[in-house]
Amino acid sequence: MTTAQDRRVGTGFPRPTERLSRAQSRARSADVVLSPERMGAARHTRHSFARSMLRRAAQQRWQVTRERWEIDSGGRGEAVYRVDAAGVRLRFVVFSTELDERQRTDRVIAESWDVTAALIEGPLSEERMSSLRDHVPGQETGRADAGSLVWTRANRSQRFFDYTVERLAEGRQPDPAAFGDAAYVLRSTAFYSNGKFGLQDFDAFPAEHPLAAPYRAQMLAAWLLRELSYDLVEHCAAQRSAAAVRLSAGWRRFLGLGNATGLGMVPYIVNHPRVLDAWCAMRELPLAHALGQATDPQDGRVARLAELLAGAQRYFAERDTLVTTPYAPGPELAEHLGRVAELLAEYRARGTVGATPTSFAWQALHDAAERIDVEACGVFDSLVVELYDELDEDVEQLLRCDESLALQPEQDCGELLDSIDSAYAWVDAFDFGEPEQSHYFWFVSADSEEPRRGRRGHDPGEQVEQPVDIARAVARLRDDLRNADPASSVAEFLLARPWHRGTACRVQALAATPWAEVRTNLLARDFLPLHLQRFQLAVYGMDNYSPQSTDWLRVTLFSGAPRAADVAAGIAADDWMFTAKPEGEHA
Incomplete structure (x- = not known):
């Protein structure tokens, strides 16, 4: 069996800060990090794009105001959300309709959607609104103005959308059992940005711009779609009945944004090797930092990790109907996590892991989790990173990378x-x-x-x-x-x-870039695209992975995340991963 030291990178590859460079020297080797099975076991962390965007929004207390709401009883019309973010004013301009079910498809080649929207910067005059109205609903057939940052579109989950409206109109909350294991009422189908259709090039953002970090604009647009989904179902319910109620606090946290992804994600990380390295570093360097910390059974972090593990066990145990094949079903993963939790309890009681005394419990638990189950290890790694926030600012500096590849013709x-x-x-x-x-x-x-x-x-x-x-x-x-x-x-x-x-x-x-190449052969008969897709979705911050074949899967984004009012109050609720289903609120 290889030891932890055998698996280290052992490279002096430079990272943008001293702390990240130190973590790089302790990090796992590329053969471990980029093995497809371990990539497929990845879960979102505090550094995933969705998490880091909301943390920054709460730190700066971004204010979201519903500035325009011209929506009829069926949820059709226009809406504008204003976002005041660190001195920058943004708007999320929404065009909502209701498609016939036969027209509703999440494929790229779709021509119509229930919702289309644009995240824009700068004033919104009536002339500009008219132009957005002409172009945004067409998506691929439209042309963006220079101040448009993201175009997106989404479809209603006809079953979940109508069901939620009906329950709220009756004065009741939804029943969690009706949603299954992935709750959403809108599912997004694309986020276009960074020059496409004439959208603003993100290189134009100054460093201090609130959306300067890569993928921050797309994550903001996705989060605002989630806010819109609440408003739409509550509005439609209120139009239907005077007895209608709003979603409870638990439901407004639990509902996420649906999404699905296919084979298109796989060539992306092959064609952007330095992006892949940055994404791996975003996950691996905080993990190396955490695993290298000395521990004490009385440290509050030990108790905190026990809480996080218990929450993860409950989360996966609840997901007893979610399709996960070829991966382990949720209850089985919960059992594996239970074995890790037992080892943690042993450490709290006796200072040992597996009867071996240790002052580095996180490393010992990580190694034990890896022996138990690769997916359980992936969950444990995400949880242990939660305990250390000192690299949050450093990690953001990893994400801007030079993708140019220059030939050296003079080399022997x-x-x-x-x-x-x-x-x-x-x-x-x-x-x-x-x-x-x-x-x-x-x-x-x-x-x-x-x-x-x-x-x-x-x-x-x-x-x-x-x-x-x-x-x-x-x-x-x-x-x-x-x-x-x-x-x-x-x-x-x-x-x-x-x-x-x-x-x-x-x-x-x-050759000297640590994590640029996936250790797999995309041409092989036994190559499983899902591994690489799940890795990328974890980087984005998605979960509830539900494969529909070997080539595509459904997911949710922002389930459990703080709402606009929380962010405005500075409440990041930064531990919103693995949020349990609402209880006692559907009767």
């Missing part, structure tokens, strides 16, 4: 081969002489406008195959380099073999 072929043997030894796990390792090819569908994968030699489209085959490409480059003169330059090598240029450039540029 021998040096390039050494880089591959050192940084890309993981490709040896795949024998590309075996058909199973090249079973799939990836392409972009002309019909759906989305990434797809086909069976090689069976499905059409190989002629437009996308270059996501990093493991195969590096293996082929390595084979040809072994037959080249090691003293010759990469430029000479590429003159004879130009098809290797992109791969050679990638290896050169990323």
Whole structure:
């Protein structure tokens, strides 16, 4: 069995702050961090985009005001929410309708949605409102003005939306059993930004802008969609009955925003390797910092972790109907977490973990959780990071990264081969002489406008195959380099073999980047896209993972998160992960 020390990165790779650089030297190796199974076990943390956005909003007491509400009894019309954020005035402009159920689809190629909206900066004149009205509902067919930051759209969950309206109109709260294990009334289908359709380029934001951090604008738009969902169901209920009630405090916290994701997320992290490294660092460096802290059984953090573990156990035990295959069902995961909780209780009582005395309980518990179950370890890692907030500001500095990859034509072929043997030894796990390792090819569908994968030699489209085959490409480059003169330059090598240029450039540029390459082969028959999708969704801050196939899954965002009134009062409620279902409020 490998020890914790064997799994360390052991690199001096620089990070933007001294504390992060120290954590990097203690962090886990790329072979561990980027193994697909561990990526698939990731859960959101205090540094996920949704969490960090709301924490900053509460720190600065952002004020959300419903400035315009011209909505009829069916939830159709226009609304404007004003957001005053650290001296910057933003608006969330909403166009709401009600589609026929046959028109409602979450696919990229949809042409109509129940809700479309724009997050904008700057004054909202009637002329500008008219322009937004002309362009935003069309989404892909529209054109944004320079002050528009995010365009988004969402659909009603017809079953949950109508059910919630009906219950509130009757003067009752929803029954949690009616929602199943993922509660929402709107589900988002896209968040467009950063230049698309003419939207403002985020590079124009000064460092002090409240939305300067990557993904902060999209998370704000998503959170405002969640606020809108409350207002819509309460408004429709009130229009239906004078006896209508508003959602209870518990329900207004518990309801999230629905979402679904497919294969399109997988090529993204292959094509943005430095973004992947930053996202891994956002998770791994706080974890390395936490696991390296000395502990004492009487420390308040021990009691706090016990509370968090108990909450996670309850959360997963409740999810006894959520579809999770091929992952463990919620109750089974709760049982695994119970075993970790028993070890923590042992430490509190006797200062031992598994009968072994320790002054570093977090590391011992992490190692024990990993032996119990990889998903239980993923949950434990998210919880232990909750105990330390001193890296919150540091972590945000990780997210802006230079994605340029520059070729070094003067490098010797021998040096390039050494880089591959050192940084890309993981490709040896795949024998590309075996058909199973090249079973799939990836392409972009002309019909759906989305990434797809086909069976090689069976499905059409190989002629437009996308270059996501990093493991195969590096293996082929390595084979040809072994037959080249090691003293010759990469430029000479590429003159004879130009098809290797992109791969050679990638290896050169990323060889020293700790977490840039997923340890998998996307072409393999046994490759499971869900692992990489779940990792990215955890980075965003989503949960309630419910796979619908090997290629796509449903999730919720902001379930349990603070509401606009909480944020305005400075209440971050920063421990809102794994929020239990409302009790006693539906009778």
